[in-house]
Amino acid sequence: MVVVTGLAFDFTNGFHDSANAVATSIATGALKPKTAVGMSAVLNLVGAFLSLSVAATIASGIVSQTSVTLAVVFAGLAGGIAWNITTWYVGMPSSSSHALIGGVVGAMMVHAGGSSVIWSGVAGKVFIPAIFAPIFAVAVAALGTVMAYRITHKARDGVQKKSFRVGQIGSAAMVSLAHGTNDAQKTMGVLTLALIANGTIAKTASTPDWVIVLCAISMGLGTYIGGWRIIRTLGKGLIEIQTPQGFAAEASSAAVILASTHFGIPLSTTQVCGGSVVGAGIGRRQPVRWGIFRRMVFTWFVTLPAAALVGAGCFYGQNAIGGSAGVVVLFLVLAAYCGTIFALSRKSAVNSKNVNDEWDDEASPAALSAAAA
Amino acid sequence: MIADVSSYIDVSALIKILLIALVAGAGLTAVFAFGVTGLSRGGFLPDNEDGSTSARHTSSLVLAGVCFLIVLAGIGYGISVALTK
Numbered sequence: 001m002v003v004v005t006g007l008a009f010d011f012t013n014g015f016h017d018s019a020n021a022v023a024t025s026i027a028t029g030a031l032k033p034k035t036a037v038g039m040s041a042v043l044n045l046v047g048a049f050l051s052l053s054v055a056a057t058i059a060s061g062i063v064s065q066t067s068v069t070l071a072v073v074f075a076g077l078a079g080g081i082a083w084n085i086t087t088w089y090v091g092m093p094s095s096s097s098h099a100l101i102g103g104v105v106g107a108m109m110v111h112a113g114g115s116s117v118i119w120s121g122v123a124g125k126v127f128i129p130a131i132f133a134p135i136f137a138v139a140v141a142a143l144g145t146v147m148a149y150r151i152t153h154k155a156r157d158g159v160q161k162k163s164f165r166v167g168q169i170g171s172a173a174m175v176s177l178a179h180g181t182n183d184a185q186k187t188m189g190v191l192t193l194a195l196i197a198n199g200t201i202a203k204t205a206s207t208p209d210w211v212i213v214l215c216a217i218s219m220g221l222g223t224y225i226g227g228w229r230i231i232r233t234l235g236k237g238l239i240e241i242q243t244p245q246g247f248a249a250e251a252s253s254a255a256v257i258l259a260s261t262h263f264g265i266p267l268s269t270t271q272v273c274g275g276s277v278v279g280a281g282i283g284r285r286q287p288v289r290w291g292i293f294r295r296m297v298f299t300w301f302v303t304l305p306a307a308a309l310v311g312a313g314c315f316y317g318q319n320a321i322g323g324s325a326g327v328v329v330l331f332l333v334l335a336a337y338c339g340t341i342f343a344l345s346r347k348s349a350v351n352s353k354n355v356n357d358e359w360d361d362e363a364s365p366a367a368l369s370a371a372a373a
Numbered sequence: 374m375i376a377d378v379s380s381y382i383d384v385s386a387l388i389k390i391l392l393i394a395l396v397a398g399a400g401l402t403a404v405f406a407f408g409v410t411g412l413s414r415g416g417f418l419p420d421n422e423d424g425s426t427s428a429r430h431t432s433s434l435v436l437a438g439v440c441f442l443i444v445l446a447g448i449g450y451g452i453s454v455a456l457t458k
Contacts, residue, residue: 144403160409
C-alpha cells in the first residue's frame, strides 16, 4: 500500500514538475503538446537511471533512518499528495519535493518528536536551495534572453523563429533529463526509505531498479493526464513567451538543475522553471504578470509547512485509529479527497486542446486561487 | 545557532553552481544565437517573408555549423560532468 501511495505521489508529481519542463515549448508551439509530454516522460526515465545522488540525499539526510516506520512514510506521502493535488487544482506550480519532504517531516515529528528530524539536513538541503535556485534561474535566464535577442537582432525573422523552435526541442529535452536526475528521485528516495523501514531491503542498499522504473512511469502518466493546468500557468500565465525566450529559459533551467545535481543538492524543478520564465520576461523588458508570480512565490513558501501540517494530521489520525485499520482509513480519506478535487477540476478542465488559449485572468485556475484566498 | 549556519550552507558549492549555470545556460544560449545569425547571413531558408530571397554564403553557414557543434559538445560535456561525482 505504501508503494501504491508512493506511485500515486509520483503521479501528482507528474502534474507539477514534469509539466514545468515542457511548458514553454508547448506555449511557443515548438512542440505539439502530446509529443512534448511523451518526450518528457521518456527522458525523465533516462535521467533517473543516470544519477541517483539526490535520491541518496533524501533517503539519508532528512530524517533519522532508525526511527522511520512505514506508518510515518505513509502519512508523509498522504500529506504530500493532498497538498500537491490542492495546488494543482488552483493551477499553481508548487514544489512537489517540498510537499513530500514537508509531509514526511510532519509525520515524523508526531511520531518521534523534533529530535528525529535532521534539521541541519532540512535547512541545508531544502531551505537554502529553495531560496537560491529561483534567484539563480532568474539571473541566468535574463542574461541568456538578453544575449539571444542582442545577437540575433540582425537575423531574418523566419530563420530566427525556426532555429530557436528547433533549439527548444533540444532544450526541453535537457530540462526533462535534468528533472529526472534531480527531482524525480525524491520519491524514489522516500520509497527506498519505506522499504528500509519495512525491512524489505538492507539499510545500506541503494534504490532498486523496479522502484526507479515504476516511479518514472507513474510520473509520465501524471504529466500526460493532468499536467496541463500547470503547463498553462507557466507557459501562458506569467508572460507571453516567444521562442528565443523559451529557449533561454529552458537552457537556464537545465543548467541550474544539472549543476545542482552534480553537487548532490536537491532543488525544486518547479521553482527553477518558474524563475527562468520570469527571467526570460525581464530579459526582454516585457511586462510580467507579477500578481501570478507573487502567488507562485507565496505558494512556494507555504508548501513545506502546509504539507508538514497535513502530514502530521494524517499520522495523528492514523495513529488514533491504530494499526492497519488506521492505514486503510487514511488511504480511503485520501482517495475520497482526490476524487472530489478531480470532480471539481472538470468544471475548469485544461487539456492538450485548450492549454494554449489566450490567457484570461478571470477564467484561469490560477486566478481562482486568489479569489479563494 | 547563528554560528553554525555556515555549516548548513555550502557556499562554495552555491557559487560554483551559479557560475556553471551562467556559462552553460546563458553562454551556450549566446553561442546558439551566433549560430542562428550565421544561418541567417549564410542564406539558410533563403525565401524571406517579404518575398525576397537571400544569397548563399558558405563561410557564414560553416561558422553557424561550428557554433551548433560547440553547443552540442557543451551539452554532452555538461551531462557527463554533472553525472560523475
